Amino acid sequence: MKPSAFSRALAVIFAAALVHLPGTAAACTACMGDANSKTGPAMNAAIFLMLGCIGLMLGCAAAFGFYLMKRANAPLPPHAEFAGMNQPQEDLS
Secondary structure (H helix, E strand, O other), X not given: OOOOHHXXXXXXXXXXXXXXXXXXXXXXXXXXXXXXXXXXXXXXXXXXXXXXXXXXXXXXXXXXHHHHHHHHHOOOOHHHHHOOOOOOOOOOO
């Protein structure tokens, strides 16, 4: 019996997950350094700055989507109603 594509893909994903399991977590020298050094707080500040930038970009994308949704549901302006822009176009072919 020939294995299906789904079972082969599942086996590949399972094998990749087993290969990438961490044995022991080894911290970098900056993290394992002196507890009173200024490197740790600076790295924490940089991480939170990057998370803030990502959050800002996601918020902007969500706000733009909300703006488009509201604009799509808005009624037509008076000049567009009189011009017949809300009528479907006829197929001329």
